[in-house]
Amino acid sequence: MPPKARGPLQLVHREVDNIRGQLQSLLKDVQNKVESKEESFRRCTELKISAEKTLKHLTKLTKADEIAPVGHYDQRKLEEVGRLRNILEQLNNLSDKLSPPGTSAEPDPGDSEKEDSEEETEESDEDDSDEAANDENQKNQSQAVNAPRESEPCIYTALSDFKGDQEGDLTIQLGETLKIIRKTSDGWWLAENTKGERGVVPRTYLKIGSNLNDGKDEDDEEEESDETEEEKEESDELSNNDDDKQSCAPKTNWSTFRKALTEIDATDVLSAMGAIPSGFRPSTLSKLLEEEGDKYKGSRYMQPELSQSQLSFSDLFLDPDTGKLIPPRLRSSSQVRSRQTRTCVCFTLWSCKKIPKPGVALQVLSRHIRLCAFDGIRVLSNIHTVRATYSSKKPRVWLFSPRTSGVTPSLLDGDCFLRCDTDNPGLGILFELGVTFIRNSTGERGDLSCGWAFFKLSDDAGNPVPNRTYEIPVCGGTPYETNVDVEGAPSPPSTAGKFYQMLKAQRQPKLIVKFKTPNSRLKTQLSLLPDTLVHCLNCIPLLAMYRQLLADALLVDRPTMQNADLIFNPVLAAFPALVDQPDMLDAVRTAWMDAHSTMKWSQKREEAQVKEKFTQTFLSSVSLLLYSSSMPPYRWADASSEERRSRLISSTLEALKKARGKTGSLEALTDPAATHVAFDISEMTFDLLREAR
Known part of the structure; x- marks a missing residue:
């Protein structure tokens, strides 16, 4: 049987593996001083030239060059580009150490004179961003991130109509050609249409290339790259104006996410270094907790809520006969009036499996899950955090609610409840798996999302989901991105069969959650709590006591x-x-x-x-x-x-x-x-x- 033909991208993958193996061997020989400095420098220069040639060849590849369909082609190509850049960075550092006095560690000009202006701009920007990260210079970092990546074209085509609901959104139509000014990890890209109008659009509505100018030459691409560089300052000003306008919009989280348009995305630098797996993003819920004050903290939701008239309370009622706090659905002791349907569920976080590890360049301070009520667009409750227990023997498994001799700390307690008074049929629980880290080289502290999972609390008919144990798949990216795989999960081919589906189900990261029915005493205590709240079950007696004292002070005394x-x-x-x-x-x-x-x-x-x-x-x-x-x-x-x-x-x-x-x-x-x-x-x-x- 003849051997199966390999596509160009697969051949490049093997070449990168070969170059990486040679680099590891060279580093080992240099460390052990197996050969002279001159010989090591010669090997380093040859390996560097080979890596640059492979990178130039890779950037010219397109999906049409493949002999068979390749799933997630663009993502795989970007991964290979990142690996090659990481190798070149190590070779540059090694070359600087090995080069003799007066000798330049750079390759011959003839080896790189064919680089187009877009590639040169990207390489210089990436080098600037790495140096700025080490020097903690935020100004240079922001300039390095503004330019789109060289391996991704600036021209995209709209796959569907999108109507901008808020100021700053760009309304697009099916087949419209757009120029991408800035790409961010949250999935909202700054774009410009043919009329010169600018705004943000979701990346899931776009595809690479233009239906009108598919055959344009490289000179046009270079001109567009130059125009993009000249328009950076203008787009920065536009983004800042958009943020100011968005801050006045009620009940929305977009303003927080759009701040990423003018901020350095640390994952770009960490991804280039290979410090984080693919699919990792800046933590969305951590950003909300930090930048929105107490809007998403439990302390705010424990406070009394005024009615629409501002003269009474909508969630505090006393029984005049007993003086006890009664559920909000009871307006008086003699009349029962039902309020809008509320959701109240109890569940236990069991474990997370197949979660990739951050690289050795990061020191992990905490592994945790942040959860909240979510309807696919907005966060509808406070954000509650449960810390995971971790064992080096099982590095890809997170556990919750460890067995302790005394009372389980509330920070580690995976027994939680969720109450939400919305009647949105798309209501569910958003779980964001995250890590808090310190970067070893710079001491920079940050929060990363290792993936997210969403569990809808009702079926298509509107019925509550049954209480049992669920294995919820964990996706990469942010909750506003789709079809982003976490490292380790196989990408779907063009024709996926049953065997592939079984393989993906086995490798897919999962969050295991058990939903359960509370007993009558717990139900009574839950009914005394605010209409919207997420917290751990073991604190319910304290929260209910506080609400009773609050009702006494505000309604009786x-x-x-x-x-x-x-x-x-x-x-x-x-x-x-x-x-x-x-x-x-x-x-x-x-x-x-x-x-x-x-x-x-x-x-x-x-x-x-x-x-x-x-x-x-x-x-x-x-x-x-x-x-x-x-x-x-x-x-x-x-x-x-x-x-x-x-x-x-x-x-x-x-x-x-x-x-x-x-x-x-x-x-x-x-x-x-x-x-x-x-x-x-x-x-x-x-x-x-x-x-x-």
């Missing part, structure tokens, strides 16, 4: 419903801040569990006594910790800060536990060693006008 004076209540003033600090929330839970266990059964049946006991426990534990000058500020994925906070919390709770019930119980609060920050009235008062949503 206020002189009139129109009174908006400051309310003296340290619990209401301090508790929301703890929702965003998992270790402090665990401290409240531990202290309350100990105090509740000492209460008599008759006391537990009295709602007033339970509230009073909770208030006393809160003031004698968390208030001491929250306003202690020794307590370092909470910082995500900071090991030293987390360790110091943990030691201080543990020692303080242990001291309070020993002093409880004794005559010297106030010694821990009046200890001269326990210094406090300067007093502020906001520590003791609840401001309704400032905190209400």
Whole structure:
């Protein structure tokens, strides 16, 4: 049987593997000093010339050169370009070390004089971006990212109609030819049509090439490259104006994503270095948490929500007969009025499988999952984070809810719930797998998305999904990109058979989630929480208690419903801040569990006594910790800060536990060693006008 013919791209792949093998051998010989410097320099120069020739040959290849259809051709070609550039970068560094005094490490001009202006611009931009990353010079970095990649043409054709719904969007029609000014990893590209109008369009609506000018020569491409370089400043100004306009748009996340048009995308540099696998992107949900203030934090969703008239509350109601907080669907004790359908589900994060690892150039500080309610366009709830446990023996597996001797920390607890009051049929849960890292060479800190998964909570008929265990496939890119594979998942060929589907299912990264039905007690406590919230199940009793105290202060103790004076209540003033600090929330839970266990059964049946006991426990534990000058500020994925906070919390709770019930119980609060920050009235008062949503 004759051997199967190989396509040009596959042959280039083998050549790159061969060059990479020779490079590894050369590096090993240089390290072991097997040969002289002159001989090593000669081998390095020959290998560099071979790599440059292969790169030039690769950039001229097109999909039409293949003898058989190749799936994801452009993506595979870009991967080979990235590998070759990484090899050339290593060869340049090695050549600088080996070159004798007065000898240039650059290849002969004749070997590169055929490079077109677009390739030269890209190489210089990439070199500038690498040097800027090492020098932490953001200005040079932003200039390096602005130019489109040399291996991707600037001219694209619209695959479908797209109507711009917001300012800054570019409305396009099927078959329209567009020039791409700037490409970003979030999937929204800055484009210009034939009329000179500019705006952002989704990359999934575009295909490479032009229907009108498929046969244009290289000179035209060089002119377009020059025009693109001249128009950078103008497009930067346009992007900034678009961001200002977008910030006024209600209930949208596009303004945050479009800031990437004028910011350096760290993944470009890391991808060129081979430090991150394909499919990794800057974390979308982390960016929302950092740039949108408290808009997507749990503390904001715990605050009372005003009704449309701004004169009452839409999520706080008391039973006038019992004085207890009742579910929002009960308007009064004598009448039941149903509100719009709300979603309430409980689920457990079990594990993630086949998740690729970042490269050795990055030090991973945290592996975690961020989750929220999502309808395919907007984030509809707070963003909750669950940290994964990781073992070097199984580097591609993430686990959740580890077995501990005591209470499971809320940061590691994979038992979660989601409540959302939207009636959108496309509502689901967005899971973003992410890592927080430090770049070893520069000390740069950042967040990457290792992939994302979306689970729709209803079927096509609108019925809730059954409670069972699901294996949700993990996709690469961002939630606004489609058909992006994570490294390790095979790309689909043009004709995929059953065998390929089985192979892909086996290699596809997966998130395993189990949905379950809550018991009656848990359902009652969940009904007391805000209409929209995502959090862990073990904190529900604390959250429900806070909502009960909030209802008492706002609906019972206020002189009139129109009174908006400051309310003296340290619990209401301090508790929301703890929702965003998992270790402090665990401290409240531990202290309350100990105090509740000492209460008599008759006391537990009295709602007033339970509230009073909770208030006393809160003031004698968390208030001491929250306003202690020794307590370092909470910082995500900071090991030293987390360790110091943990030691201080543990020692303080242990001291309070020993002093409880004794005559010297106030010694821990009046200890001269326990210094406090300067007093502020906001520590003791609840401001309704400032905190209400």
